[in-house]
Amino acid sequence: MFSVSAAALATMAPATGAIAAIKAITLQAQPTDIQLSGADGPTSQMMVYNGVFPGTEIRLQQGDRLNARLENALEEGTLIHWHGIRVPNAMDGVSMLTQEVLSPRQSYDYRFSVPDAGTYWYHAHYLSYDQVARGLFGPLIVTEARPPDLDRDITVQLLDLKVDPNGRFDPETDTSAFTTLGRIGNDQRAHLSDPRPVRIGDRIRLRLINTATDRIVAVQIKGLLGRLVALDGMPLAAPREYEIVTLGPGQRADVIGDVTGAITLDDVRDDVHALGGLPISGERTRRQVAVASLPPNPAASLGRxxxxxxxxxxxxxxxxxxxxxxxxxxxxxxxxxxxxxxxxxxxxxxxxxxxxxxxxxxxxxxxxxxxxxxxxxxxxxxxxxxxxxxxxxxxxxxxxxxxxxxxxxxxxxxxxxxxxxxxxxxxx
Ligand SMILES: [Cu+2]
Missing domain, CATH: 2.60.40.420 (Cupredoxins -  blue copper proteins)
Known part of the structure; x- marks a missing residue:
């Protein structure tokens, strides 16, 4: 769907594999020309990690340690926040609170372990209304020590791009938007980490992440007999029925279910916006066992x-x-x-x-x-x-x-x- 122009490729660091058991990673934040509407479309100057839009997925197993070096190749400051991960305060990446803003050409090593399994994400936390809009974000997936029985495990980055009539990224922010709904895009998409067709009867996991700066989405999923199993990374005590999955910016939801037809994802919050989906190829015998709850994370119980x-x-x-x-x-x-x-x-x-x-x-x-x-x-x-x-x-x-x-x-x-x-x- 997205491609990086040759000019950008020549200057960018080697991209990290989209899905790999990464424990040490370098994330270079850099201005990058991205073709938002494919290889024939115009280029837009975005800001991304390692030349990849939308972001490189970091995948770890629960308990793993992540050593992530942020290199700032932007012409402005930046920082990374690890959203939803229980990190030491010094690793939280918040300017004016936990860390000095990282100046251009500086690097910083974020080092922490991941105590909880689930669907998380990372994103810029300096001028974030602009840097996240331009692409400085990515999924951070922590797998369970004993993952559920699945045919496919797919991360779905819900995007809300604002583009001009030529299909180029539109950096304009209407100042009145700051005190109303915020920056709302005009090109919504679901970017799937694994877009290959699914079979009828496959049991799949969809890890939905609302990466929008401001838009709330209400996702309707067709073609899946699914149950909601986690919110913001954390497993629900029991799988839950749903009709619509509503996610504010930054929120996540995990759905596990059996494929009954072509998968389509629509945002039905206002009008109906088609986001994307997965075609069908083939069929398999459906599992007899119902979707089970995910193993609980070591959550802190409430005191008085x-x-x-x-x-x-x-x-x-x-x-x-x-x-x-x-x-x-x-x-x-x-x-x-x-x-x-x-x-x-x-x-x-x-x-x-x-x-x-x-x-x-x-x-x-x-x-x-x-x-x-x-x-x-x-x-x-x-x-x-x-x-x-x-x-x-x-x-x-x-x-x-x-x-x-x-x-x-x-x-x-x-x-x-x-x-x-x-x-x-x-x-x-
Ligand atoms: Cu608000």
Missing amino acids: PTQNVELVMQGGAGGDVHGGFAGWAFNDVSGLSGQPFTRIRRNETLTIHLVNTTAWPHAIHLHGQHFYEIGPDGVVGDYRDTTLLEPGQARNIACRFTNRGRWLLHCHMLSHQADGMATWIDVT
């Missing part, structure tokens, strides 16, 4: 909360006046200040009451650890790293902070983050 705090989302077009200096604020503060939103000791449990008073949806992401969504009845729900709140919605989340450091809490609509919707929690 020692703090109950409220985080009110404010601002945006049509919003009330707030005390922050930018378009958005949490609790009357825009952006990162020297003071954390709250301070908590390691292993303490914090309950946060998230309130969306704005006219726009937000996808709130916590770095360094997952949290539980708490239902209105107080029931402990899904274990996630990003939670989506529609306009006017409120939700409690609860988190046991097992990881010391300065952890970012922000809206993963990257245009909202850029315009003030970010704070941090200090875990001592």
Whole structure:
């Protein structure tokens, strides 16, 4: 689907294999000419890792160690955040909080092990509303020590590209977008790591990753009798039926199921946008056993909360006046200040009451650890790293902070983050 022009090939580092058991990897962030609409199409200057768009998949086994060297061949600073992975704070890749921005021609070694199996991703975390839009992201897949019985395991990067009438990447960001829905593309696609045809009866896993900077997708999957088995990398206690899989920016979902016909993926959130799919070739006898739950990750159980705090989302077009200096604020503060939103000791449990008073949806992401969504009845729900709140919605989340450091809490609509919707929690 995408090809790199010859001129770009001549200058780029050797691309890493798309699916390989990589433990040591160099990711060179570089400006690269990409033909978004194929080898006959115009080139767009993107920013990608190792010349590959969309990003190189890093695949590890649970417990493995990753040594990832980031080389900055851009003409601006950059950093990598390992989204959803429980890393030491110094590896979290957040400018102004955990790490100095990496200047051009500098390199940095990210070294950590991966304690949890599941579907994660990595992406730039400096000027991310622009750098992620230009392609600085990729999947980070951690396989179970004993993976489920499958015919195919396919990573699906959901893309939301903004292109001009000639099919070139459109870097324009309408400034009004920062305080509304954010940067919304006009060319949505599902990029599958393995696009070969499937057989009727195959049992397949689809690892959906919403890589969009701002767009929420509601994915309808046809041709698959599937069950939802994980959200944001973390296995569900039991496989769950679904009709639509809704993912805010940064969120992931794993579906396992048996192929019943050609697979199609559509985003049905607004109109119907065809994203892609897989054709059929052949047939096999379907498995008699139902889809089982994935083995649980070593999640931290909740303690009795020692703090109950409220985080009110404010601002945006049509919003009330707030005390922050930018378009958005949490609790009357825009952006990162020297003071954390709250301070908590390691292993303490914090309950946060998230309130969306704005006219726009937000996808709130916590770095360094997952949290539980708490239902209105107080029931402990899904274990996630990003939670989506529609306009006017409120939700409690609860988190046991097992990881010391300065952890970012922000809206993963990257245009909202850029315009003030970010704070941090200090875990001592
Ligand atoms: Cu937001």
